[in-house]
Amino acid sequence: MSSKYSITTPRLDIDQNTAQHIVLKILEALSVPSDIAKEVVIHLLESDCSDVESHGVWRIHQYTQYYQSGYLKAQGRPELKQNSKGAWFVDGHGGIGIPAMNMAIRDVVERAKGTGLAAIAIQNAGHTGRLGAYAEYAAAHGCLAVIIGGGGRKDWRLVAPYGGKKALMSTNPYAIGIPGGKEGPVVADFATSAAAAGWVYGAKIAGASLPEGILMDKDGNPSTDPEAYFDGGAILPAGGAKGYALAVAAEMIAEAMLGPVTVECNWLILALDCSLYQAPSKFQDIAEEILLELRECPPAKGFDQVLVPGERESKARKTNQDKPISLPSSTWGEILELAKSLGVSLPPT
Amino acid sequence: MSSKYSITTPRLDIDQNTAQHIVLKILEALSVPSDIAKEVVIHLLESDCSDVESHGVWRIHQYTQYYQSGYLKAQGRPELKQNSKGAWFVDGHGGIGIPAMNMAIRDVVERAKGTGLAAIAIQNAGHTGRLGAYAEYAAAHGCLAVIIGGGGRKDWRLVAPYGGKKALMSTNPYAIGIPGGKEGPVVADFATSAAAAGWVYGAKIAGASLPEGILMDKDGNPSTDPEAYFDGGAILPAGGAKGYALAVAAEMIAEAMLGPVTVECNWLILALDCSLYQAPSKFQDIAEEILLELRECPPAKGFDQVLVPGERESKARKTNQDKPISLPSSTWGEILELAKSLGVSLPPT
Numbered sequence: 001m002s003s004k005y006s007i008t009t010p011r012l013d014i015d016q017n018t019a020q021h022i023v024l025k026i027l028e029a030l031s032v033p034s035d036i037a038k039e040v041v042i043h044l045l046e047s048d049c050s051d052v053e054s055h056g057v058w059r060i061h062q063y064t065q066y067y068q069s070g071y072l073k074a075q076g077r078p079e080l081k082q083n084s085k086g087a088w089f090v091d092g093h094g095g096i097g098i099p100a101m102n103m104a105i106r107d108v109v110e111r112a113k114g115t116g117l118a119a120i121a122i123q124n125a126g127h128t129g130r131l132g133a134y135a136e137y138a139a140a141h142g143c144l145a146v147i148i149g150g151g152g153r154k155d156w157r158l159v160a161p162y163g164g165k166k167a168l169m170s171t172n173p174y175a176i177g178i179p180g181g182k183e184g185p186v187v188a189d190f191a192t193s194a195a196a197a198g199w200v201y202g203a204k205i206a207g208a209s210l211p212e213g214i215l216m217d218k219d220g221n222p223s224t225d226p227e228a229y230f231d232g233g234a235i236l237p238a239g240g241a242k243g244y245a246l247a248v249a250a251e252m253i254a255e256a257m258l259g260p261v262t263v264e265c266n267w268l269i270l271a272l273d274c275s276l277y278q279a280p281s282k283f284q285d286i287a288e289e290i291l292l293e294l295r296e297c298p299p300a301k302g303f304d305q306v307l308v309p310g311e312r313e314s315k316a317r318k319t320n321q322d323k324p325i326s327l328p329s330s331t332w333g334e335i336l337e338l339a340k341s342l343g344v345s346l347p348p349t
Numbered sequence: 350m351s352s353k354y355s356i357t358t359p360r361l362d363i364d365q366n367t368a369q370h371i372v373l374k375i376l377e378a379l380s381v382p383s384d385i386a387k388e389v390v391i392h393l394l395e396s397d398c399s400d401v402e403s404h405g406v407w408r409i410h411q412y413t414q415y416y417q418s419g420y421l422k423a424q425g426r427p428e429l430k431q432n433s434k435g436a437w438f439v440d441g442h443g444g445i446g447i448p449a450m451n452m453a454i455r456d457v458v459e460r461a462k463g464t465g466l467a468a469i470a471i472q473n474a475g476h477t478g479r480l481g482a483y484a485e486y487a488a489a490h491g492c493l494a495v496i497i498g499g500g501g502r503k504d505w506r507l508v509a510p511y512g513g514k515k516a517l518m519s520t521n522p523y524a525i526g527i528p529g530g531k532e533g534p535v536v537a538d539f540a541t542s543a544a545a546a547g548w549v550y551g552a553k554i555a556g557a558s559l560p561e562g563i564l565m566d567k568d569g570n571p572s573t574d575p576e577a578y579f580d581g582g583a584i585l586p587a588g589g590a591k592g593y594a595l596a597v598a599a600e601m602i603a604e605a606m607l608g609p610v611t612v613e614c615n616w617l618i619l620a621l622d623c624s625l626y627q628a629p630s631k632f633q634d635i636a637e638e639i640l641l642e643l644r645e646c647p648p649a650k651g652f653d654q655v656l657v658p659g660e661r662e663s664k665a666r667k668t669n670q671d672k673p674i675s676l677p678s679s680t681w682g683e684i685l686e687l688a689k690s691l692g693v694s695l696p697p698t
Contacts, residue, residue, distance in 0.1 A: 087465060087625040116436060119466050119621055144602060146495060146619070153639070164646035164655040176598040178606070186601050188594030220649055239588030245537030245658035248643065249525040252535050253493060256636035257527070257627045270495070270619050272468055276436040278606045287605035290502070294597065297513035300569055306513040309594035 009207055012332050013324035018347060020045055022339050023060050029342035030067040031074035032096070039099045040129075047130045048327075049320040050313040054198035055130040058205060058331045063096060063127065064338060072096055072126040072263070078103045088118075092125025094263055100125035104269055105134040109141045112271035121258050122267035132189030132313060134269070135177025139185030139310075142280055144272045147175040150247070150254035151261035159193040160234040162244035165220035167234035170265065171197050172250035179274055180308065181288030187310030192247040193235040200226050200235065206328055358556055361681050362673035367696060369394055371688050372409050378691035379416040380423035381445070388448045389478075396479045397676075398669040399662040403547035404479040407554060407680045412445060412476065413687060421445055421475040421612070427452045437467075441474025443612055449474035453618055454483040458490045461620035470607050471616035481538030481662060483618070484526025488534030488659075491629055493621045496524040499599035500610035508542040509583035511593035514569035516583035519614065520546050521599035528623055529657065530637030536659030541596040542584040549575050549584065555677055 020041050027037035040063070048056035066072040076095020080103060082088055088107065092100035104122045111118035122128075131147055138145030149172065156170040171191035180186040191197070194214040203210050204226040217223045218232030229235065237243035258266035274283060297306040327335075339346060369390050376386035389412070397405035415421040425444020429452060431437055437456065441449035453469045460467035471477075480496055487494030498521065505519040520540035529535040540546070543563040552559050553575040566572045567581030578584065586592035607615035623632060646655040676684075688695060 083626070085465070085625050089626075116434070117466055117468050117619075119625075121626060144606070160649070161643050161646050161655045163649055163652035164643070165649040166646050168642060168646055176595070178598055178601040180601060186597050188591075188598045190591045190594060194588075216649075238591050239543075241658070242537075242539045242587050243591070245539060246525070248535050248640075248658050249527055249537045251639050252527040252529060252636055255639060256632045257493070257623050259627075259635055268621075270466075270621065272617075272619065274606050276434050276468075277432070277438075277470060278608075283605045286608055287601055290600050290604060291597075293517060294510050294513070297510050297515050297517055300509070300512055300514040300565075303512035306510045309590070309597050 009328045009330055011326050012329045013326055014332055015324050016045060016049075016322075019057055019325060021347065022335060022344065023057050025344040026060055026064065026335075026339050026342055029344055030064060032067070033075065033077065036077065036095065036099050039102060040096055043098045043102075043129045043133060045325065046133060046317065048325040049317045050130070050132075051316040051320070052130055052132070052313060053327075054196060054202040056327075057325070057335065058202070058327065059127070059129075060335060061338065062201075066096075066126060076125075078125065080107055087121070089121035089123055090125070091123060092263065094124055095126065097122070097125035097128035097264065101128045101134050101267070104267070105137050105145070108269050108271045109138050109143050109145070112143050112273045113141065116276045117270075117272050119271070120269050122269070123258060124262045126263045128265070128267070130189070131173050131175040132177070132187045132310065135175040135187045135189060136185050136310065136314070137177070138271055139177035139179050139187065142179060142274055144178045144274055145176065146270045147173075147177075147267060148250050148253050148269075149173050149265040149267045150250035151259050151266045152264050153251065153255070156264070158197055158235050159237060159247065160216065161248075162237050162241045165216065165234070169247055169251065171235065172247040172254075174246060174250070177310075179280065179283055179287065180310065181284055181291040183291070183308065183311050184314045185310050186287070186291070186308060187313070189310070190238065192238055192243040192250065194238045194243070195235060197235070200229050204230070205331060358677045358679055360675050361678045362675055363681055364673050365394060365398075365671075368406055368674060370696065371684060371693065372406050374693040375409055375413065375684075375688050375691055378693055379413060381416070382424065382426065385426065385444065385448050388451060389445055392447045392451075392478045392482060394674065395482060395666065397674040398666045399479070399481075400665040400669070401479050401481070401662060402676075403545060403551040405676075406674070406684070407551070407676065408476070408478070408547075409684060410687065411550075415445075415475060425474075427474065429456055436470070438470035438472055438607075439474070440472060441612065443473055444475065446471070446474035446477035446613065450477045450483050450616070453616070454486050454494070457618050457620045458487050458492050458494070461492050461622045462490065465622050465625045467620050469618050471618070472607060473611045475612045477614070477616070479538070480522050480524040481526070481536045481659065484524040484536045484538060485534050485659065485663070486526070487620055488526035488528050488536065491528060491623055493527045493623055494525065495619045496526075496616065497599050497602050498522050498614040498616045499596070499603035500608050500615045501613050502600065502604070505613070507546055507584050508586060508596065509565065510597075511586050511590045514565065514583070518596055518600065520584065521596040521603075523595060523599070526659075528629065528632055528636065529659065530633060530640040532640070532657065532660050533663045534659050535636070535640070535657060536662070538659070539587065541587055541592040541599065543587045543592070544584060546584070549578050553579070554680060
């Protein structure tokens with residue numbers, strides 16, 4: 001599998017079963033119940049298979065730190081609830097956000113398929129992994145889903161507001177999933193910052209630089225060095241005022257409406273059954289005509305082809321599903337070290 | 350009032366009543382019913398008062414051309430309907446989109462206040478004016494509104510896909526409105542292109558250049574000259590892959606789901622009553638705390654202050670509501686010429 005980062009470290013191919021086994025055992029050693037651990041590992045491996053390494057198995061280090069510091073509750077099991085107004089939400093009970101988001105997207109899609117339109121909030125949950133995965137699920141089930149996250153800026157001051165030089169906001173991610181053409185769903189999955197925090201972490205771990213226009217250092221000067229960010233800098237908003245405006249809207253949703261934030265972010269998902277307005281087969285025909293035209297657009301300088309959002313990931317998953325995942329050797333070595341330190345017995349190499 | 354454009358032409362102050370009277374009479378002379386004409390004029394003047402000149406009264410030239418060419422139906426009156434699945438939509442009956450969007454946002458907000466959550470589509474309607482106005486309405490009534498438009502790319506090939514060098518898409522605008530702090534709603538209102546087409550038109554009319562990073566010429570080279578766009582160039586997507594992904598999602602919504610597009614764009618609005626999840630007073634308190642922090646952020650080089658999205662426009666309206674509007678002399682001269690050519694009797698100067 002390829003990586004988004006400039007590669008400056010050697011890489012290893014790791015059998016997926018091996019990676020799954022070891023990461024699962026790490027989570028279990030941290031007291032995460034097996035079913036929740038399995039959901040998390042499947043999600044992380046799927047991110048690696050989607051060539052979204054920034055949200056792949058290397059995250060186990062971050063999650064371990066979260067569990068060990070008490071920031072996340074290992075036993076936190078998501079629960080579907082209604083508030084006093086009858087509005088639905090998933091209470092993550094302080095656990096990792098991946099099973100909370102899985103529960104939320106399944107519920108909101110099911111209700112949208114019944115009534116046409118549904119909403120759900122996700123509160124009191126930690127890191128939710130690759131947001132696109134949930135948008136893909138909704139789209140694969142015939143729904144439009146809009147997923148918006150934010151809040152918790154007091155603990156996650158990563159991004160400067162447009163026109164400002166101080167990191168005050170979180171990366172406030174959005175994802176939109178909707179059925180597409182013959183190649184599957186269209187998925188917009190992005191941080192409203194010029195890069196997701198995962199990219200910056202990933203670049204740091206891979207020893208790589210970031211493109212220009214993503215970071216400023218602590219004095220407000222442009223930088224491509226991920227270390228500049230960790231040394232008091234800030235990530236810039238994507239598209240200037242536009243990403244910033246989306247981010248502020250996300251803060252209103254996630255903190256003013258759904259707050260206070262107890263763990264990392266709060267989330268809102270809106271889902272609409274697309275068949276309310278169009279028969280699925282006709283939808284796919286029109287979609288395919290639009291997307292084919294985009295795929296066939298003459299590429300600009302520096303590009304091989306025009307891609308359809310979401311198709312890179314779904315194609316990568318098809319190609320990679322039975323192949324080993326490729327990780328920086330140091331990342332895999334650190335995962336093995338972590339496993340050992342937790343008393344996980346490693347398979348013979 | 351100030352303008353977004355570099356000013357290279359002299360400007361005139363025009364009394365709002367005079368502007369309203371003349372633009373209303375132009376629309377009536379084009380056979381637009383008085384009540385619809387009045388909605389349109391009020392909307393355009395409000396855009397000028399919001400310092401969003403790109404969507405202000407100069408648009409009357411474009412609308413006149415649309416009516417005279419038969420692209421828009423002067424008698425087209427919006428109608429609220431349900432499809433066979435019970436989904437709500439406004440049929441614009443081929444008329445201007447402003448009254449259609451007014452009808453849609455009022456309906457969807459009313460239903461959201463009743464049931465918590467509502468959706469509406471807008472089809473068969475022309476130019477919808479300043480999208481932020483509808484998002485503000487929803488927010489002022491306690492709702493989150495997400496407004497997404499697209500489709501009609503065959504007639505409106507303005508924007509290149511990310512990685513491509515050919516204009517294939519429309520500007521696919523989004524707006525999100527949500528209650529804010531003490532200063533009123535937070536509104537994200539933006540084209541998913543690096544600039545709205547209105548900016549490019551506006552810059553051309555004002556004889557001004559555009560900033561870098563907005564246009565490419567017909568050969569794929571960067572350009573700041575609005576004429577390069579009209580000479581076969583393309584607008585770039587905002588934030589590269591991010592704006593492009595939002596745009597493709599909008600095409601799926603507006604054309605694959607709500608299509609075919611008969612006039613300009615189709616639109617979807619999702620509205621959620623925020624009081625489902627938070628009492629309005631607590632919402633405002635938390636919002637104000639967040640927004641105050643943003644307003645107080647030390648400005649970056651080249652900026653005076655950090656603004657809250659939507660507050661520039663609402664403050665401008667408060668300041669400008671009783672003042673004359675400022676227009677390029679040539680724009681106002683052309684409006685007077687247009688009025689004369691349609692037999693509108695002008696007030697004495």
